[in-house]
Amino acid sequence: MDWGMKNRLSRIIRPETGRTVMLAVDHGYFLGPTTGLEEPEKTIAPLLPYADTLMLTRGVLRACVDPSTNVPIVLRVSGGTSILGNLADEGTTVSMKDAVRLNTVGVALSIFVGSELERKTLLALADLINEGHEAGIPVLAVTAVGKDMARDARYLGLACRIAAELGAHIVKTYYCDGFEKVVKSCPVPVVIAGGKKIPERDALELSHNAISSGAAGVDMGRNIFQSEHPVAMIRAVREIVHNNMTPQRAFDLYKTLSESEEAKGRQAVKAGL
Ligand code: 5RP
Numbered sequence: 001m002d003w004g005m006k007n008r009l010s011r012i013i014r015p016e017t018g019r020t021v022m023l024a025v026d027h028g029y030f031l032g033p034t035t036g037l038e039e040p041e042k043t044i045a046p047l048l049p050y051a052d053t054l055m056l057t058r059g060v061l062r063a064c065v066d067p068s069t070n071v072p073i074v075l076r077v078s079g080g081t082s083i084l085g086n087l088a089d090e091g092t093t094v095s096m097k098d099a100v101r102l103n104t105v106g107v108a109l110s111i112f113v114g115s116e117l118e119r120k121t122l123l124a125l126a127d128l129i130n131e132g133h134e135a136g137i138p139v140l141a142v143t144a145v146g147k148d149m150a151r152d153a154r155y156l157g158l159a160c161r162i163a164a165e166l167g168a169h170i171v172k173t174y175y176c177d178g179f180e181k182v183v184k185s186c187p188v189p190v191v192i193a194g195g196k197k198i199p200e201r202d203a204l205e206l207s208h209n210a211i212s213s214g215a216a217g218v219d220m221g222r223n224i225f226q227s228e229h230p231v232a233m234i235r236a237v238r239e240i241v242h243n244n245m246t247p248q249r250a251f252d253l254y255k256t257l258s259e260s261e262e263a264k265g266r267q268a269v270k271a272g273l
Pocket of ligand 1: 024026110196220221222
């Protein structure tokens, strides 16, 4: 692996802890204006100081993120389908040249193992890895789970391992029972998606379980930006990922930070700001 590739990987997974808190805000590429991301710039700006990496699409990056930011960018480069159509029929939407021009530290593409289009998405992953290798850009493979697939260790283990065998540098998947088996049989770092919004305490528990099972971090979206207190939530998640905080202590921190945010809000209203 050359220097550029290693350098970019170290900007995704922090060398101090070997872990990462990636903030995923790429949902609009197939879901449109998802709750919490209707105005991406407003959602993203306050969370940026607490994200190790920001995962998003080219359009939102250009339109909604200040180019002077220091937060490393992982660019979603697959898409072309929507929630109304056949999601597995994605294609590659951004050239490697443009990913380089946008100064990204990684590119992300979904694979749909077990779908009728699995071959197409796996070969698209392989092509992207070949191009990434030439440019020194790591590839994050996202194991998308179709409606008919079980989110269990057998299926997710299969999808993660195939992604790693094809050469993905990092794999994003879902947490499941027996997750340690998924991590153990995947020779590259695994990060988890948060999935649909669940109560904060549960999302913190999920993050903790994933980390304890060997995950290298989270690539979390809705459980952060759809939280009533997104900044408090990402800060609590960070403590779990980087400092092994227990879910209960992280939840206490979430509550304390939320209360102080609310108090500041009340003061601002009082002062007529
Ligand atoms: C879909 C994706 C996302 O759009 C997103 O990154 C998922 O994040 P979360 O589940 O935490 O909202 O990767 O496959």
